[in-house]
Amino acid sequence: MADHTCNCGGNGANSCASGKPSTPESGKVDRRSFLRKSVVMTAGLAAVAASLAPLRDLTDLGSVDQFLQKHYKELTPAEMEKALERIRGEVSRQYGLRPHLRDLKPMDGVEFVYCLNLTRCVGCRKCVHACVAENNQSRSPEIQYIRVVKMPNGTFDMERGDHTYAPETVPEKGFFYMPVQCHQCKNPPCVKVCPVDATWQEKDGITVIDYNWCIGCRYCEAACPYFARRFNFATPSIPKDQINANMSYLGNRPRQKGVMEKCHFCIQRTREGKYPACLEVCPTGSRKFGNILDPNSEVSYILKNKRVFVLKEEVGTLPRFFYYFDV
Amino acid sequence: MNTNAKESLVMTGLAVGFFGLAGAFALTLWAKPLEPVVNPPTPPDFTNTATVRQSPAEIYRTEGDTSGFSCYSCHDAKKKLEIHLDTNGEAILAEPHKDLVMRHGRKNRNDYCFNCHDAKNLEQLRVNEGQTFKLTEGNRLCGSCHGPTYRDWERGVHGRMQGFWDLSRGASAKSDCTSCHDPHAPSFPPIKPGPRPHALHPEPAAGETPKHTP
Numbered sequence A: 001m002a003d004h005t006c007n008c009g010g011n012g013a014n015s016c017a018s019g020k021p022s023t024p025e026s027g028k029v030d031r032r033s034f035l036r037k038s039v040v041m042t043a044g045l046a047a048v049a050a051s052l053a054p055l056r057d058l059t060d061l062g063s064v065d066q067f068l069q070k071h072y073k074e075l076t077p078a079e080m081e082k083a084l085e086r087i088r089g090e091v092s093r094q095y096g097l098r099p100h101l102r103d104l105k106p107m108d109g110v111e112f113v114y115c116l117n118l119t120r121c122v123g124c125r126k127c128v129h130a131c132v133a134e135n136n137q138s139r140s141p142e143i144q145y146i147r148v149v150k151m152p153n154g155t156f157d158m159e160r161g162d163h164t165y166a167p168e169t170v171p172e173k174g175f176f177y178m179p180v181q182c183h184q185c186k187n188p189p190c191v192k193v194c195p196v197d198a199t200w201q202e203k204d205g206i207t208v209i210d211y212n213w214c215i216g217c218r219y220c221e222a223a224c225p226y227f228a229r230r231f232n233f234a235t236p237s238i239p240k241d242q243i244n245a246n247m248s249y250l251g252n253r254p255r256q257k258g259v260m261e262k263c264h265f266c267i268q269r270t271r272e273g274k275y276p277a278c279l280e281v282c283p284t285g286s287r288k289f290g291n292i293l294d295p296n297s298e299v300s301y302i303l304k305n306k307r308v309f310v311l312k313e314e315v316g317t318l319p320r321f322f323y324y325f326d327v
Numbered sequence B: 001m002n003t004n005a006k007e008s009l010v011m012t013g014l015a016v017g018f019f020g021l022a023g024a025f026a027l028t029l030w031a032k033p034l035e036p037v038v039n040p041p042t043p044p045d046f047t048n049t050a051t052v053r054q055s056p057a058e059i060y061r062t063e064g065d066t067s068g069f070s071c072y073s074c075h076d077a078k079k080k081l082e083i084h085l086d087t088n089g090e091a092i093l094a095e096p097h098k099d100l101v102m103r104h105g106r107k108n109r110n111d112y113c114f115n116c117h118d119a120k121n122l123e124q125l126r127v128n129e130g131q132t133f134k135l136t137e138g139n140r141l142c143g144s145c146h147g148p149t150y151r152d153w154e155r156g157v158h159g160r161m162q163g164f165w166d167l168s169r170g171a172s173a174k175s176d177c178t179s180c181h182d183p184h185a186p187s188f189p190p191i192k193p194g195p196r197p198h199a200l201h202p203e204p205a206a207g208e209t210p211k212h213t214p
Helices: A033-050 A053-057 A064-068 A077-095 A128-133 A189-191 A221-222 A277-283 A299-306 B003-026 B056-061 B134-142 B145-154
Strands: A100-102 A112-117 A147-152 A173-178 A200-201 A208-209 A247-250 A287-291 A307-309 A320-326 B124-126 B132-134 B159-164 B170-172
Touching: A033 A064, A033 B170, A053 A200, A053 A277, A064 A077, A077 A100, A077 A200, A112 A299, A128 A147, A189 B134, A200 B003, A277 B159, A299 A320, B124 B134, B134 B145, B134 B159
Parallel strands: A100 A247, A112 A320
Antiparallel strands: A112 A287, A147 A173, A200 A208, A307 A320, B124 B132, B159 B170
């Protein structure tokens, strides 16, 4: 360091701004170079500060409690009650009504199965819209759990399906309609790929998502062969007067931006013994739901007596959603 | 050019560049957030759970207008009802029955009134074997011909269900045959489909292929 003659305050030859030995008379920083450098520094700092401008819009940050909340399976009853109370507060603030929110557990001796009659379905999409209303899905941008695919008669090639049909009346001659939603697989690929265990299969067969644990990587969306999972790319928007106050923690409570969601067989209804919303609205009675472990249930009767079809059976997902035919 | 002037030039350039950047960031000159899409609300018809029509039993239960079921306010109970056919073999219907469309059975061949209605008591239904039913017991009349469907219906597999799958927690209600099927033209009527999924981008003009379907 003995031969270091630079006066810029650096401790090595290369850290000197000008990179050359200074003249003896520049022993102190001269006024002109100080001003010059400070203007550049100010401009640089201003640019950095301005580039952080998008943070000004970051108003929907969750609370500290939400950030520190544990995984669903690790929550004690007291912690769960605290989380529920926090969510009730959030919903009241955002939508102006206090929800009937609770954490419904699976029932003993129950495994849910869904059957859909392809002979009867006319493709009216009422199930799609009843589902949106029941499960507090975002209206704009639109999130729908059920996709009704119009298929030409004589094929099950999904590539030939059309989900944007809009004729005056349905059904159209020469086509059949196949609503597709989460199949609640017994061997679910979406659960296998989740890196954080934010989605899992409950003992009644419903694959659920902890919206507070999901990191939004969308692996599950890619893994699902049924296009059943939806991602909240934007903050969901639901009109205040259309919110469904009957909510379940793992079900239809409002979701936040950046998390996955999907059909959960209307957990807030079915775990209280009721039929799902899509079933009740279906004008043709094509949709059947029940407990497969009960030999007298409707779904047991269908699986015993009807011609049943499993969508994409070859991928080995073992769905709990069956299509069947009357004749 | 001496070193001082060179440094001065670089510094001025940097300062201008930085201020330009700062201004651009502050005004978000690029990467402007897209206008949020606002989809039109779905009409409420697509979320209501009502059946497409009402069966006589349902009309009685909900205390609706049952005047259509009192046949003898027009017909004479003492006179035997006769059906007059026109030259095409079609029944000539009186004014109150004008909107009746007969499309029952393959090739619409179940078109004779007294296949199902009792000729002796018009306020009753009657099957060929002679058994009579009240108007509110239509399901059993339908079942006298449509055996397999009736069996499925009894098990809750044909037709609509409402209420509870878990019967220990609440009741489930089946719909009547004629809550969905018009007995005179039973095939399920074509209905208007609900709105299709909205595209993320504006709808393409006619003839243009959509860039992205939802």
